[in-house]
Amino acid sequence: MKNNLKWKRAAVCIFPFALAITAYFLRNQLIFWGTLFPSCPSYTYLDIYCPGCGNTRSVQHLLKGDIIGSVRFNPIPLLGIILGILAYIELITYVFGRHKKIFPRSRVYWWTMGAISLLYFVVRNFIRPF
Numbered sequence: 001m002k003n004n005l006k007w008k009r010a011a012v013c014i015f016p017f018a019l020a021i022t023a024y025f026l027r028n029q030l031i032f033w034g035t036l037f038p039s040c041p042s043y044t045y046l047d048i049y050c051p052g053c054g055n056t057r058s059v060q061h062l063l064k065g066d067i068i069g070s071v072r073f074n075p076i077p078l079l080g081i082i083l084g085i086l087a088y089i090e091l092i093t094y095v096f097g098r099h100k101k102i103f104p105r106s107r108v109y110w111w112t113m114g115a116i117s118l119l120y121f122v123v124r125n126f127i128r129p130f
Contacts, residue, residue: 012095016088027063034060051076051121076117 023030034056042050054074061070062077070078086103093100104110 009095012091023063031060031063049121049125051117075120 037056040050040053042048043053052074055077058070058073058075058077061067061073062081067078083103090100090102093102
């Protein structure tokens with residue numbers, strides 16, 4: 001049983017780093033694949049940014065290491081990465097027996113984040129920074 005637990009701990013610790021290293025070495029291919037996506041229909045036909053507009057360019061800038069450029073196009077991928085890191089840290093504490101709740105669980109937090117995101121997605125159609 002202890003040997004099985006050791007493998008689980010090792011897998012939880014190694015997998016995200018292996019994934020990050022793979023993404024680093026394949027970043028040029030990932031950036032190229034992002035150029036193959038079709039353009040956004042809501043922006044193409046209605047000239048309105050949808051909540052997903054700019055996600056591909058945002059991720060491409062993150063892969064290049066340009067955090068400011070990424071946030072300029074769309075902050076959601078960066079926020080997703082931050083929340084993913086928090087969830088991963090919580091998973092690590094759980095696997096090693098010292099469970100700490102780090103990932104936000106409050107309904108007030110999520111409703112506030114949703115309202116801020118909704119406000120951002122509406123306001124960015126009136127103030128075009130790029």
